[in-house]
Amino acid sequence: MVKYTKFCTTFLPRLFLFAAIPLAAQNNDDAIQLHRNAATSALKANDLSRAEREYLAILSIDPKNVEASSALGVALYASGNLREASAALQNALGLDPSQPRIQLFLALTQAELGQCVQALPALELQWKDQPDLRLRRLAGLSALDCELAAGHLTTALQLAEPLKAQYPGDPDVLYKLAGLYSRLWNKAAGELIQKHPESYRVHQLAGEVYEAQGKGDQAIREYTLALKENERAAGIHLRIGQILVQLAAPDSETKALAEFQRELAIDPESAAAEYAVGELFRRRQDFPQAAQHLQRAVALDSSLAEAHIALAQMFMAQHDPHQSSHEAGIAVQLDPRNAKAHYALMVAYRGEGKMDDAGKELALFQQLQQEHDTNFDNKLNILLTGKAGMGQTSN
Known part of the structure; x- marks a missing residue:
């Protein structure tokens, strides 16, 4: 299963700040308000771990607090704790099934866990109806990855073209399109290089080209440059390790093992x-x-x-x-x-x-x-x- 590429950690805290469901006051309990304020401060400081602790503290006081449960789920998703995020979001949805944003983040989490059958209906609905363009983009990219993983290329095409139309020049969208259509590789790659020369995706794309050509040393150099731009980019350490194994140098397996372990540190799933x-x-x-x-x-x-x-x-x-x-x-x-x-x-x-x-x-x-x-x-x-x-x- 080709899993959904994780967003870099520098982007996720900002994602949470605009996507988290606001905690509406449910009662006048001073302790809950104190934890709510602390969670807000933690989010502004991009401290997701502290925010998670504050939401857990609210839930220890009020286990049926749907806003705290949903916010905890989004924070866990943003920090990459996908299984815990899924549990928290499912709990929130059980408390209030009418919340579309909870449904979206549960679907995004399920997609990254490879549970695309469960995720796709909600992702497709959010891609169609979500008014927030940033959230709509996330739903579209996630749905596209699920269709590609299932081998539904016609459906992926029907999704990919309007996705590109709505988010022209987006490096992640362009990367997906390059993978979907080999005949559009040069055009999509050229647009990516032209519009985002500073993006780590440029080096990643160049690394994949060199890798396909059997030029392992050049590919590793490009992948290393990509990691300098985004040290949390998923999949790149895995590719470096695979090339090292193929090179079969005296210490290549030891170096490859280190790369694979770094990949697991980024993406434990x-x-x-x-x-x-x-x-x-x-x-x-x-x-x-x-x-x-x-x-x-x-x-x-x-x-x-x-x-x-x-x-x-x-x-x-x-x-x-x-x-x-x-x-x-x-x-x-x-x-x-x-x-x-x-x-x-x-x-x-x-x-x-x-x-x-x-x-x-x-x-x-x-x-x-x-x-x-x-x-x-x-x-x-x-x-x-x-x-x-x-x-x-x-x-």
Whole structure:
């Protein structure tokens, strides 16, 4: 699951200041008023942790205070504590289901947690009807990410074009469009560079171009520049770590592990980063650490086939073919054309003594490998000669 890109911490406190639901006075209790005033002061100082404590203090006095519960939820969302934010916002919505702004922030939180099925109806409604343009932008971006994650490209297009029309030159919107349409890559990237030369997205985009070209050192340099502009940008440490693993220098895995751990410090809900850490520990045969991270990866995103493959490989290394075949079987179901998944299942079946099943998986693995090699050779031939091979297509 491609999760919703988190907003940088320098933006979130400002978001909260205009988006938080005002605490209407419910009674004349001096203690509640004192905590309310303290929360307001904390928000003005961008101290979200202190604001959260003040809202919790109000709720300890008045557990049914819907304004405090909703404000706590927004503060938790702004500070990146998504699961706690979801709980607080659901509690607020239970106290008062009529509040559209509570519904919006609950949907934004659910989307970042990967719960797009629950989030999309509210996001689409907010994108359509939300009068506050800043909140409407958040709803539109979040809904777009959910549609992209589900592979609904036509629906994403129908959302992306009016999103760009309403927020021309917005670096985040332009970044999403560049990812959605390869044919608009140059145009969108050019507009991004022209209108926002100071944005960390410019360096991130350049890093992705270099990465796609196999220029790892240049990509890392651009990603590092992006992090200088926005040290809390999600996904960049993950990309740097992946490049380091591919470079295979003597200390590259140690450096990559540090990058993946930095990614988790920014985004604790990153299944990809958890998988990357677990895979490195698996390679080192540190199976307790590998299991911890790989199992968390699949808990965060059960559709992550590569994490299930890594678990299957880990269990085989521990001489547990039954658990290995279970994980490899899940990977095959998730990604039937993944050659690595079929190979892992073949090895597990052999360990269980299921030789007929192992033979079938070996045949599937060899077929997929041959198709991959044929497609690669054909695409290379097209690049070199402009012509497809005999009886082959360029798809």
